[in-house]
Amino acid sequence: MATLQLFNTLSGKVEPLTPVGTPDLRMYCCGPTVYNYGHIGNFRTFLHVDLLRRVLLQFGLTVQHVMNITDVDDKIIRNATAANIPINQYTAKYEQAFFEDLTALNIQLPEHIARATECIPEMVALIQQLAAKDIAYRTEDGSWYFRLARDPEYGKLSKKDLENITDGARVDLDEYEKDAARDFALWKATKPGETSWETPIGPGRPGWHIECSAMATKFLGQSFDLHAGGEDLMFPHHENEIAQSECASGHPFARHWMHVRFLLVEGRKMSKSEGNFYTLRDLLLKGYRASAIRFLLLSVPYCNQMNFTFDGLTESTNAIDRLRTFAKRIKTGTFPQGRDESIAAATIKAEHDYTAALANDLNTAEARAAIFDLVRAANTAADHGTLHTENAAEILRVLTLFDAVFAVLEDHDADLTRAALAWAEREGRLDQAAPELLATLALSDADIDALVAERTQAKKTRNFARADAIRNDLLAKGILIEDSKDGVRWKRK
RNA sequence: GCACCGAUGGCGAAGUGGCUAACGCGCUGGUCUGCAAAACCAGUAUUCAUGGGUUCAAAUCCCAUUCGGUGCUCCA
Structure with a gap:
């Protein structure tokens, strides 16, 4: 059985990817923030993670694959507030759309789906662990930050030297309260009108990075085999995950890191x-x-x-x-x-x-x-x-x-396109659909079969003009007819 | 501005020191067909952004330039 050799961002080398400690290959992949419909850049990443997973299965491994759904963050709060609906109502729509899109793209579902809002206690526990070591500290407004100065290994994934990145430091309303400019938020104190959770570390909501640390650990343990995501997540997101997790547990977090590169559109x-x-x-x-x-x-x-x-x-x-x-x-x-x-x-x-x-x-x-x-x-x-x-x-x-x-040989394309059209109709976006598409799908398989039969009959009587007229008419509607030794076939283009 | 990555035919793209530079799509001609389609056959980059250099040998290594992308700040 083949072994997958995979580039590891952490070591900078191509290394075998094999499970350590358990029979299953344990992998965590950063999922979507459900504040909008997924774009093709998102799906390039999810498709390559799906491919990785399918290759591992083909190579005889079993996998425990976790994907998170980020269902609370600044953009979600902003958009839900603008729409005047609770954030869970806002995210439910886009989460459902996301899963529909995964199905359309034939992406296998991971073994575990982890929603940020369902893992608040685990995040709080992690922050408490860090607080006990004085690596997490609380600011006057009730937010919690990670003390970067306490992590000598910080920057090992993205190969950054802390000295060189301070100039790009974020300017943020909270900054004056932080001990050091690069310290990042673990927990954000409640602001008026924002969704928040009452917890032992005070009211508020999670910072961006803490959810992945908490959820990966919850499902896969303190150390696991692979962590994947888009290249942009390498810094600061993944770097911060490593910092939080390893400082809290004292154990290595993910052994292998995979990053999917961005795509360009028309160059x-x-x-x-x-x-x-x-x-x-x-x-x-x-x-x-x-x-x-x-x-x-x-x-x-x-x-x-x-x-x-x-x-x-x-x-x-x-x-x-x-x-x-x-x-x-x-x-x-x-x-x-x-x-x-x-x-x-x-x-x-x-x-x-x-x-x-x-x-x-x-x-x-x-x-x-x-x-x-x-x-x-x-x-x-x-x-x-x-x-x-x-x-x-x-x-x-x-x-x-x-x-x-x-996973492209089975043809579900016409059904998936119909489903997309049905969605467009519900959303009042049917004007965005290509006219030829509507013409093609207006014809049922039975309609096409009837026309094809009529053409075959016309050919038998050597009425080629009629036969060709039917063929050309169908072709104009995106239906291609093929005569073969084994009979007539047709397909939608 | 600093750091990193990339540039291969009409288009997409693999190959990262040494056989005729994969593969897909497209295009041209042929076979088949009533005509097509599908399929097959033949052709389609003496050359790998540009300029230098290293080497017996470079698309592959080094330097410079141009262009594109990424990170340093939310982002798949």
């Missing part, structure tokens, strides 16, 4: 002001398939910056079509009995290359290439009649391995 930084900021739902309404979005976001390895483009989405759509067409051919085609040695060798090579690529720091681009090499070799063989039944079975097994990780 530019994604931002609302650039006008290139997209949520998953935006793309579905434009008519792009969920599977194509998944495949594109996974096609560039996590450790590289990727350029997300609409041409890339079209490319991914076409690439998936080719894979699906191929899978169908292998599953349903008729082949001569027996086994061809050269195809068998190509199949074994593809499986080997595919596995080696993923084991090598999750090189998804090379893993993809290995599968496409197999597709070409097998299609050529099938065209020449040298692909045999045993070859088909072996190829199908490799395709199954591939799809257990990439």
Whole structure:
């Protein structure tokens, strides 16, 4: 069984990722702050964590995977206050939307979902531990801060020297109360009108970093195998998590740290002001398939910056079509009995290359290439009649391995698009949907089957004008007809 | 401003000292087809941002420049 070699931000080296102390690989991944719909940058991270998880499972490990939901923070409080609703009502909507999006992207759910608001006692206990060592201190207004001067290892993840980062210190209303400018908030005192919790350390709400320390420890213990998140979280978020957790417990926190790099959109930084900021739902309404979005976001390895483009989405759509067409051919085609040695060798090579690529720091681009090499070799063989039944079975097994990780071969795209349209209708956003999309989905499968049957009949009577008219009409509505030896097929483009 | 990362064909992208620079998409020609589609075959970067240097040998190492990104402040 292969072992995953994964870059570790903490050591700066590629190292094997294996469970220590328990049979399960224990991993914690920073989840969303549920104050809005998730954008494609968010999902690049969640997709690569999903890929990691699927690779670990494929490599024979079991995992205990925790993801947090940040359901209390400044933005949530601000937006809920503006909407004049309680924060839990505000976050419930976006949390539900987030899980719908995970489903659309075929992202597996972690074993544990941890909501910040449900783990307040654990956070308070952690702050008390730090307070007992005089590492946490309380300011006059009732907030608690972490005394950075007490952590000599601070900066080891992001390779920062404390001396060099003080100039960028945050200017904050509370700053005058802190002992040192870089000390960060563990607990924020109640401000008028804000949600707060009555606790043994006083009323207030959690600071940003404390929830991940508390929840990771709650579900995985003081030390665990892997902590992952977007590259921007490395500092200060993850650095602060390490500081809090290790100073409190006296034990190493996560052994291995993985950071997913940012994406660009059409070569530019994604931002609302650039006008290139997209949520998953935006793309579905434009008519792009969920599977194509998944495949594109996974096609560039996590450790590289990727350029997300609409041409890339079209490319991914076409690439998936080719894979699906191929899978169908292998599953349903008729082949001569027996086994061809050269195809068998190509199949074994593809499986080997595919596995080696993923084991090598999750090189998804090379893993993809290995599968496409197999597709070409097998299609050529099938065209020449040298692909045999045993070859088909072996190829199908490799395709199954591939799809257990990439998860794009099963076609749920039309249903997912319909669901997105139904959501847009409820939200009054139907005007954002592409017109061609509405035309395509207006046709039911039965309608299409009827037209295809009519065309087949027209062809039999050599009425090609009528047959072509039907085909062109359907094509204009996004339905592609293919005649083959085994009969007529159609698919939605 | 300081620190770090990146720049590979029409587009996306792998490769990080040594076989003809993967793979996908696109495009061109061919096979098949009533015509298409799918599939296959052939072609599609003498060259890896630019300028120097190291080496028998560089896309891969070093220096400089240009451009893009990230962190230093909320951010996947």
